Amino acid sequence: MLELLKEERTLGEIASSYKVTPKTIQNWKREFLANASKAFETASSAKEHKEQIAKLKEENDALAKTLGRTTVERDWAVGKLKSLGLSDKKDLVDSKLTTLPKTRQTQLMGYSRSTLYYKPVPMSDTNLKILNRMDEIYTDNPEYGYRMIHQHLLEDGYSIGNNRVLKYMGILGIQALYPRKKHIASIRDQEHPAYPYLLKPYWYKTGKKTKAVKVDKPNEVWSGDITYIRMNGGFMYLAAVIDWNTRAILAYKLSNSMNATLATDVLKMAPERYPAPKISNSDQGSQYTSYEHTKLLKDNGIQISMNGKGRTIDNILIERFFRTLKQSEIYISEYQTIKELKEGIKAYMHKYNFKRFHSSLNYKKPMNVYLDFIQKLA
Secondary structure, eight states: OHHHHHTSSOHHHHHHHHTOOHHHHHHHHHHHHHHGGGGGOOHHHHHHHHHHHHHHHHHHHHHHHHHOHHHHHHHHHHHHHHTSOHHHHHHHOOTTOTTSOHHHHHHHTTSOHHHHTOOOOOOOHHHHHHHHHHHHHHHHOTTOOHHHHHHHHHHTTOOOOHHHHHHHHHHHTOOOOOSSOOOOSSOOOTTSOOOOOOOGGGEEESSSSOEEEOOSSTTSEEEEEEEEEEETTEEEEEEEEEETTTOOEEEEEEESSOSHHHHHHHHHHHHHHSOOOSEEEEOSSHHHHSHHHHHHHHHTTOEEEEOOTTOGGGGHHHHHHHHHHIIIIIHHHOOOSHHHHHHHHHHHHHHHHHTOOBGGGTSBOHHHHHHHHHHHHO
């Protein structure tokens, strides 16, 4: 967990090194961060927890008398087993225990029997090359769906099927920038509700079949999104928040895992530095529909807007920024270490915000325009 939080190696490298699945590490990180605050609890909070523990103990004693000590001890043991790491659980399986089959043993410990025989291996160099090439193809042609990307890969000499291309698009978190409804490779968390798209008033027609977007003033609309950045041996993920009017990047974070924590951490940074906007828009991914993320928006009085289903184009401005970042910086730099990547992205963000002219701003610089507006509000 310490290695993961240092973010000096990719999630894939850490998983391979410790022979656990990347999903297991992500679950550990979620549990760790959810309980980390307990290390800094005040005396009153500690007292409250002690009272809760005492109350739970009384309830447990009553349950023991009702159900019998044997049942309680069994449930306690099963709970302890489920809290163990996967490698420890595998070691506890006894193949000689005829009265309790392996299938039942693994069920009691909270995993399937097939997992017992799984040996995690890092993604092959060939598959990494395919993912990297897909990222390049999509960045140059964001309107491409999986069929077009598949055809492009075949032309490049890769042996791959349509279904695997669709699967890899899900890993990369990409889909065609297309105005009509298309299949979404990533699946949102059905436990969390999606919100309506509030940015339709900012779109206007430029032709019979074309539209453009315009937000009249800074700090009216923000957008958040996450993109994949390739590295040797795995992936890193970049989350960012952009102001729609000025195109200024207000906050960003690089991580070796793509989860709700990443999106929420970036969202926390922006309102701490700048006044809250009227609207914040994102896609319907579980990172943005999570309770923590939507609560943070509500607490700051920000209206929640989400892309229509299958409409990545609804968040077009940050999609364009990510494409510019990759074409102008990532692909030409070929960073070898995460430290180099972090330093490179930091330098590029400063250049993009404060030194790079933007044609939509009459060739002014994004952050200069944004800060001028904020200072006038003060």
